[in-house]
Amino acid sequence: MSDTYDVLVIGAGPAGTSAALRAAELGARVAVVEARRTGGTCVNTGCVPTRVLAKTARLMREVRTADAYGITVTEQTIDWPTTVARVRSTVERVLAAKDEPDRLRAAGVDLVLEGRARFVGPHEVELEASGRTLRAEQVILCVGGHSRRLPVPGAELATLPEHVLDLPRLPRRVAVVGAGNTGAQLVTIFNAFGSDVTLLEVAPRILAQTDAAVSAAVAQAFTEQGVRVVTSVEGVESLRQADDSSGIVLTWRAEGAEHRGTFDDVIMATGWPASVEGLGLDAAGVQVERGRIVVDEYLRTSAAHVFAAGDANGQAMLVQAAHVEAEAAARNAVLGATRRTPHHLLPAGGFTDPDYAGVGLTEDQARARDRDCVVAHVAYDTMERPIIDDRPRGFLKLVADRRRELLLGAHAVGENAVEVIQAVTTAMAAGVDVATLARVEFAYPTYSAVIGVAARQLLAVTPAEVLLAGAGARGSA
Numbered sequence: 001m002s003d004t005y006d007v008l009v010i011g012a013g014p015a016g017t018s019a020a021l022r023a024a025e026l027g028a029r030v031a032v033v034e035a036r037r038t039g040g041t042c043v044n045t046g047c048v049p050t051r052v053l054a055k056t057a058r059l060m061r062e063v064r065t066a067d068a069y070g071i072t073v074t075e076q077t078i079d080w081p082t083t084v085a086r087v088r089s090t091v092e093r094v095l096a097a098k099d100e101p102d103r104l105r106a107a108g109v110d111l112v113l114e115g116r117a118r119f120v121g122p123h124e125v126e127l128e129a130s131g132r133t134l135r136a137e138q139v140i141l142c143v144g145g146h147s148r149r150l151p152v153p154g155a156e157l158a159t160l161p162e163h164v165l166d167l168p169r170l171p172r173r174v175a176v177v178g179a180g181n182t183g184a185q186l187v188t189i190f191n192a193f194g195s196d197v198t199l200l201e202v203a204p205r206i207l208a209q210t211d212a213a214v215s216a217a218v219a220q221a222f223t224e225q226g227v228r229v230v231t232s233v234e235g236v237e238s239l240r241q242a243d244d245s246s247g248i249v250l251t252w253r254a255e256g257a258e259h260r261g262t263f264d265d266v267i268m269a270t271g272w273p274a275s276v277e278g279l280g281l282d283a284a285g286v287q288v289e290r291g292r293i294v295v296d297e298y299l300r301t302s303a304a305h306v307f308a309a310g311d312a313n314g315q316a317m318l319v320q321a322a323h324v325e326a327e328a329a330a331r332n333a334v335l336g337a338t339r340r341t342p343h344h345l346l347p348a349g350g351f352t353d354p355d356y357a358g359v360g361l362t363e364d365q366a367r368a369r370d371r372d373c374v375v376a377h378v379a380y381d382t383m384e385r386p387i388i389d390d391r392p393r394g395f396l397k398l399v400a401d402r403r404r405e406l407l408l409g410a411h412a413v414g415e416n417a418v419e420v421i422q423a424v425t426t427a428m429a430a431g432v433d434v435a436t437l438a439r440v441e442f443a444y445p446t447y448s449a450v451i452g453v454a455a456r457q458l459l460a461v462t463p464a465e466v467l468l469a470g471a472g473a474r475g476s477a
C-alpha cells in the first residue's frame with residue numbers, strides 16, 4: 001500500500017464511501033481512512049438500529065390491537081436482551097449485504113483501518129494505531145458527528161442515543177431530552193415498549209425543522225399515547241442519583257419554575273456536532289464554527305485543498321445528503337471546484353407513531369416567499385386504505401405556487417408517510433406539474449393514492465377554500 005494519494009478521504013460512513021468511490025471513478029488514486037468500521041453512524045449506531053427498534057415498537061402496537069381482529073395474544077412483554085440481539089444481528093446482516101470493503105477494493109480504493117486520522121501538516125495525516133503518515137493532494141473530510149452531553153452537573157449520568165442498546169434493562173421511567181429526529185423516534189420506541197416517557201424540548205415545538213402541522217400532529221399523538229411532552233423548556237439544570245437510589249433525579253426549568261422528576265434513565269438527544277476532536281484541523285488550516293466544519297458552496301473548507309461532506313459540515317444531516325454532497329466534493333476535489341449541491345429536494349422523515357416526512361419548503365417557508373401560494377391538506381381518515389388498515393391518523397399536505405403549476409413542498413404524517421413523500425419527491429424531481437400529477441391513476445387501495453387526491457384538490461379550489469379545507473382536515477387529523 002502506497003503512502004501517497006491524489007485524494008484521501010477521512011471516514012467511511014455514507015459520505016466517505018461515496019466520496020472515495022466517485023473520486024476513484026474519476027481516475028484519482030484514493031485511500032479512505034476509517035477509525036472503526038465501514039457503514040458509519042448510519043449502519044452501526046444510527047439509522048439501521050433505530051429502524052429495527054422502530055419495527056419492534058410497531059410489532060408491539062400491532063400485537064396490542066390484534067384482539068380486534070380475533071387474534072388472541074395472551075402476553076406481550078419486551079425481552080430486552082433479545083431485542084438488543086436482534087438489532088445487533090440486523091446491523092451485521094446489513095454490513096454483510098453492503099460489503100463496502102469489497103466494493104472499495106474492487107474500485108481500486110485503499111481502505112485503511114489503522115485507527116483515527118490526525119492532520120500533522122496541510123497535506124499529511126498520521127494514523128493513530130500504526131503511526132503511519134499518509135500524504136495527499138486533496139483531502140475530503142467525512143468524519144460525521146456525534147451526540148453531545150449538555151454542560152450541566154451530573155450530565156455523565158445521562159445515556160447518549162448511541163448507547164441505548166447498552167442499557168442493562170428496559171427503563172420503566174425514561175426522560176428523553178431533545179425532540180429532534182432522534183429524540184422523537186426514541187419516544188415512540190420506549191412508549192411502545194411500555195416505558196413511562198417524558199420528552200423535554202427547548203424549542204416551542206417538537207421536530208422544529210418540520211412543517212408546523214407535522215410537528216403539531218406528532219406532538220398531539222404523543223400526548224394521547226401518554227407521553228408527557230414539555231416544550232419551551234428554559235433549560236436542563238442538573239442530574240443526580242436519587243438519595244434512595246431509586247433512579248436519576250432530573251431538574252429542569254420551565255415557565256419560570258423549577259421542575260423535577262425521577263427516572264431510571266435520561267437520554268440526551270440534544271445535538272450532533274462534527275467529530276473534529278483530535279483531528280488536528282489547525283495543522284491543515286480548517287476552520288470549525290459552532291460544531292460544524294465551515295464549507296463554501298463547493299463544499300471547500302477554509303483550506304482550499306480540503307473539502308467536507310456529510311454530517312461533518314452540518315448542512316443537512318441525512319444519508320441522502322451525505323451521498324449528494326460526497327459525490328460533489330469528490331468531483332470538485334478531482335476536477336476543480338465547480339459543482340454545487342442542491343439540497344432542496346431531499347426527502348426526510350422519521351419512524352415515530354405516526355410516521356412523519358417532508359420534502360421541499362414547509363408551508364411557513366413557502367408563505368414567507370409568496371403569501372398566495374396554494375395549499376391542499378387531505379386527511380388520512382378520508383382515504384380508504386388508512387381506514388382499512390385502521391391507521392386513520394394523519395394527512396398529506398401539498399404546497400404549490402400561486403399558479404398551481406409547481407409543487408414547492410410536501411409534508412405528511414401517518415402510516416407510510418416517508419414512502420408517500422418519496423413518491424411526491426420523484427414527481428418533483430422529474431418536474432411533473434400539478435395538473436399532470438392530478439391525472440396520475442394510483443393503484444387501489446394504497447396510501448400513495450392520497451397524492452392524487454391532494455393534487456386534484458390543489459387544482460379544484462381557490463386558495464381560501466383550500467385553507468378552509470385544510471383547517472377542517474387538520475381538525476380531524
Ligand SMILES: Cc1cc2nc3c(=O)[nH]c(=O)nc-3n(C[C@H](O)[C@H](O)[C@H](O)COP(=O)(O)OP(=O)(O)OC[C@H]3O[C@@H](n4cnc5c(N)ncnc54)[C@H](O)[C@@H]3O)c2cc1C
Pocket residue numbers: 010011012013014015016033034035036037038039040041042043045046047048050115116117118142143144145161182275278279309310311312316317318319320322
Ligand atoms: C439515531 C439516528 C438515526 C438516524 N436515522 C436516519 C435515517 O433514518 N435516515 C437518514 O437519512 N439519516 C439518519 N440519521 C443520520 C445519518 O446517520 C447521518 O446523516 C449519516 O450517517 C452521515 O454520514 P457521514 O458519512 O457524514 O457520517 P458518519 O456516518 O457518522 O460516518 C463518519 C465516519 O467517520 C469515521 N471517523 C470519524 N473521525 C475519524 C477520524 N479522525 N479518522 C478516521 N475515521 C474517522 C467514523 O468512525 C465514522 O465511521 C440518523 C442518525 C442518528 C444518530
Ligand SMILES: NC(=O)c1ccc[n+]([C@@H]2O[C@H](COP(=O)([O-])OP(=O)(O)OC[C@H]3O[C@@H](n4cnc5c(N)ncnc54)[C@H](O)[C@@H]3O)[C@@H](O)[C@H]2O)c1
Pocket residue numbers: 150177178179180181182183185200201202203207208233235236269270271272316317318348349350351
Ligand atoms: N430519521 C432521520 O432521518 C433521522 C433520525 C435521527 C437523526 N437524524 C439526523 O441526525 C442529526 C442529529 O439528530 P438529533 O435529533 O440527535 O439532533 P438535533 O440537533 O436534530 O436535535 C436536537 C434537539 O435537542 C434540542 N435541545 C438542545 N438543547 C436542549 C436542552 N438543553 N434541553 C432540551 N432540548 C434541547 C434542540 O432544540 C433540538 O430539537 C440531525 O441532523 C437529524 O436530522 C435523522
